[in-house]
Amino acid sequence: MDAQPRTAPSTTAGDRASLVAFLDHQRGTLAMKCAGLTGDQLRRKAVPPSGLSLLGLVRHAVEVERIWFRLVWGGADIAPYWGPKRDGAYAEFDVQSADPDEALTAWQQECAHSRAVVEDATSLDATVRWRDETYSLRYIVTHMIEEYARHNGHADLLRERLDGSTGE
Secondary structure (H helix, E strand, C coil): CCCCCCCCCCCCCCHHHHHHHHHHHHHHHHHHHHCCCCHHHHHCCCCCCCCCCHHHHHHHHHHHHHHHHHHHCCCCCCCCCCCCCECCECHHHCCCCCCHHHHHHHHHHHHHHHHHHHHHCCCCCCEEEECCEEEEHHHHHHHHHHHHHHHHHHHHHHHHHHHCCCCC
């Protein structure tokens, strides 16, 4: 996977611009953690006994982007991109024969869709009702920042274990 450009968020931006920039910064961090690795390295579960891999994290990001921006916000009737759970585990983490290029392309497409959703919304205060709960777009964007930040911590450990790379 190639590194995506990563821009530091503005220290003076307004609410929407700041949240969008922080989300894109987190997306860029995950891409950076995967950059320059082979398919085998991306598939490797580098911190036993955990089943996490960098490729699994990218595929999980595809699912999370789809769930929040297509299913919850958009109301689309979608099935999991990588298929249903297998043996009780989410399919996106089953990466033994997964194609890294397919995952990266799907992730880039979902991120582009999510960016368009946020850009087209009139306000971060806009809401949607899903499964007896009301969500604002602000909540969804903030949750996505949290989701990426948590998994980027995992990505740091995986990358360090693979080739010793650390930091930002």
